[in-house]
Amino acid sequence: MARDNTLYQRRRPLMQAELDAIPWFHLLAPEERLRAADDLKIAEAAPGDFVCRVGRPVTYWFGVVDGLLKMSADNAQGQTMTFTGVPPGGWFGEGTALKREAYRYNIQALRKSLVAGLHVDTFHWLLDHSIAFNRFIMNQLNERLGQFIAAREIDRMTNPDIRVARSLATLFNPALYPNVGQVLRITQQELAYLVGLSRQRVNEALTTLADQNVIRVEYGGLRVLDLAALRSHIFSRESGS
DNA sequence: TCATTAAATTGTT
């Protein structure tokens, strides 16, 4: 498909407000910021557009400025397995960028999104020059490792309510997605795609979670009231057991 | 700014 080329064609430099939406940018020293800002590109991705594909050589380290992306991979049986969503403020691909290898997963826009890219060479330059940037990357790798382990656990769970809750918890991870805050812009349909359930079942799970004051359902988004409960609470659909 | 209309999203069967 010619679809992922459009991302290249529409890219442009970032505006100040978009730079402010990059969590690691303000960690840099002035001269490092100049270099980063000079290299950073941004492009709009339409729903279904690929930001990167499995097997392609790494050219950029990507981040979500606005919108919502889906991280997935195809297993040996040819089925698509979704790892996680990437909400605003999330940066990904540092593992493969570090090794200059090929992408190990597909990243696809779930809705119209603004995606920023930092060239791998600049990524390495920042690693060589900024301790703060190194700390950011280290923390990022550590958090994501935890996420992947959690994702495996989620996959083994049968209870849809818990699956939805845990998946939501990863999206509300403040370390990885600092721009999400208390309210995550995501439709129930989009969440259904991420979790692998029907929209109806997701709607039912969200209602249950809302009844327990763990979240609040809003139009076009969700507000988290109790993140710890989202991560760990055992939900019983029956009345007080 | 307000009223009307279309589109998107949600709640329910």
Add this chain to the structure above:
DNA sequence: AACAATTTAATGA
């Protein structure tokens, strides 16, 4: 999967 109800976004006076 389909439908109605609700919320938001877009349009134009």
